[in-house]
Amino acid sequence: MNFYRTGTSGTTIGLVVVLVVVVIAAGAYVALNPGGGVKTVTSVSTATSTATSTATSIATSVATSTATSIATSTIVSTATSSYLPAATVNGGGGTLVYPLMSSWVFAYTQLQPNIQVNYASIGSGAGIAQITAGTLNFGESDAPLKTSQYAALPSGSTLLTIPISDSAVVPAYNIPGIASTTHLKFTGNVLAEIFLGNITMWNDPALAALNPGVTLPANPITVIHRSDGSGTMYAFTNYLSDSNAKWSSQVGFGTSVNWPVGIGCKGNEGVAGCIANTQYSIGPLEIAYEITNSGAINYGSVQNHAGNFILANLTNINLAVKAGASAGLPAGNAPWTGFSIINNIYNDSTDTQVYPITTFTYALVYQSLSASYAGTSQSQAVGAVNFLWWVVNSGQNAGAKIGYPPLPSNVVALDDTTLSSITYNGTPVYTGS
């Protein structure tokens, strides 16, 4: 009657059955994972990025512990080299750069075992709020600060804006019957009309005119976008606003907008999953996904101002950043409000091979550091500045492997000037180690 009083055998058998089921489930999950399903960024083969590009906190902790053991052995062998003084550097902000930041932190810990960099992927808005409150050594944001955000900074402080990486957004789609070697062509205006819900069919005359020779299906377009606030959507909506007056007035641009049509999926991986699962869908995807999951989801080329249809790759994104920066970057200690590579190259017809939907992501540091800013110690200031110096110089190559194009030389030069200007109690921090 009362099966709570099952004997030992009942309990044991029950537990064994449960255990077996759990093991089978785990096995099935592991077996299925590489084939399809959840695509984490694990297809990179080098030790550095494999350990970190999975972009999970588990990976980070594993990476950190691995780094510690490597570092320990390094210390034993080269005890005389000039390591920086021990410090824990706290940074935090945007999620777009997080996989790359994990990779950087891992690599930098191998070079400077005394410097422990913690990066909290809390979102750009939170990154700005935390650096304003002085609780981080450096903040990170996918969009430059607004005027109101500059006004909220501690009085007398100067917050430096340092582009540390870049990314691009591609129109990814899932259309059965179109070969993966064929890349549909889009213009900013047509993309805006699709995302406004005005172009609803794949065989719309506007799309057909752009893609002669491609048989477009007579199926309705399912629009997919990010549901969480993100720098990726900031860049994409910025481009749509430049391209289409109706989008600009009705929707505008920001990390989250009021999407007129479509379905929201969480995170870049979520958007990728939704597109992969939904026939006849289109959605904006970070280029990093396309580079690390080559061929998984097809994506289209976008027309730049010179009239060329550019299929995003590391080279033309790099060119876009270079062109966007040549049009004039603000000084590192000046307000960057409203700065946008997308806007700068939107009317640029001299650079013919630039990919138009390209964006910066920024580190934010105070120019005059002292114990009064959240008790930043001298060793923390040294650690933070040296880490960022390494990031914008040597660290850029690490990005290419996981889909973040290296910064062009004109941006690196500006960043170096900006970082050199940081002082601790009036003394310059970076000494060129």
Add this chain to the structure above:
Amino acid sequence: MEESSGIQLTSAKGIGRRRRGGDQILKGLVASAAIAVVILLLALGAELIIHSSLSLITFGPSFLIGTTWDPVHQIFGALPFLFGTILTSILALLIGLPIGLGVAIFLAEKAKGRRMFGYTLGTLVELLAAVPSVIYGLWGLFFLSPILRTYVETPLHNYLGILPIFASAPFGLDFFTAGVILAIMIIPTVSAVSRDILNAVPNSQREAMYSLGGTHWEVIRKAVLPYARSGIFGATILGLGRAVGETMAVTMVIGNTPRITASLFSGGYTLAAVIANEFTEASYPLYTAALVEIGLILFGLALTINLLARLLIWRMTRNTRFRV
């Protein structure tokens, strides 16, 4: 609760002076724990009101009936999220309650002779409750949603598309999928609590019904279930509580579209999901305040459901001899 603790203290007094000090300490400890919970609840409510004050002042009551959520133009209305939360929770109950109750009845009434089988099945069902919700979300997004779209939603849409609830073209990431995921998540809660309630029904109830010539089904329906009614209702409320507050799994399968529509196959949004999605990138004070006010509404909704449930249970038990 107070009565019983009073009785214990009285009996302790009779045993001897030596133990009175310990009792006082115990009383202080448990009382402060109880008071701390109340204070925590009040502090939570106060904090939500303080941090949403900017939004409360700016939008007033229109926040509750506003249907536009536009962070760029700083217009915020919560109605689509409230609608989505209530609709998905009701769907979850409609699907999950019969199944959860069925599991409970099977375990308590039918699986009695087979102890190992019943124990294993019970443990497995309860294991569902231990699965983190993000796993449900990933599974829902990559596995369940395409299957539901192809084998459930598309036939329903094709044959019953004239009904408003099946009117829009199936997409797979919608109210319906969110409801199914939530149903799976509340089944262990409903079944585990209901099973314990059913086990607590005295055998005299069953024996009386059998002696009147009742079949097994009649015994369950007329003797066991009515006796356990208020307890099962409590189990339902626990399940509903989980459904209302569930965030991660819902966010990944509901489509995150602030929309009020009769169609279950349309993308929707819930209160918890919009907070999870947008809080990290909320870049100006009014935006943050609006999201905190969404939290305040969720808090209020959960409190209201619990209060209504208490009221209903109180009314049910007052008018009946059956109590569990």
